[in-house]
Amino acid sequence: MSGVRTPGLLFVAETGQDDGCSPETVIRGMGGSAGVAVAIDFGANNPGMREANAQRLVACWNALDGLSDDHLAGGWNVRGMSSYAKGLEEKLAAARVLLSEAVKPHDDHLAALKAAGEQPVINPLSVRINNFLNGGAT
Known part of the structure; x- marks a missing residue:
């Protein structure tokens, strides 16, 4: 894998039609930049499948955020x-x-x-460390 890609998390933005009047769903980056327009459709019998597939792609992308392309x-x-x-x-x-030993x-x-x-x-740093240790990983 190489090349420039939309950074960070994605979301399914809108569903519409492309210039050829084919149905598509647009997936955007959280900054508003277009990530990809998907036209994964399986016919009139599955009108919600394109949207569901786009949601699944977004969920997978977001779950893997932070992993290097080499790992993927x-x-x-x-x-x-x-x-x-x-x-x-x-x-x-x-x-x-x-951290416990340090404080x-x-x-x-x-x-x-x-x-x-x-x-x-x-x-103040000891207070922050104690808060972290008592509150869990956040």
Whole structure:
């Protein structure tokens, strides 16, 4: 895969007819730029199929946002994506452990100052890290 493509997420924008009066559905990039006009149609017996196919294409595109073209060209399948996601979860868990260790001395210091009746100075970064650790990955 190579070449320039519409960046980011897509959405199904409108359904209409092209210059030859053939039905088409336009898929646009989130910035409003046209990504592609699809004319996937299977006859009068399936009038909603073109729209459904466009919605499916958009869902697949958006689900794969962030993956390199090389990964996609390499034939990634559900097993490969699941393995990749598991690796990301493991990295997130390791990052949580490191962040917990990083804020522990600060938290211990704050507790000691409070116990001594002193007004502690709170590190804003430690507050953000604690919020992240307590709130989950967002």
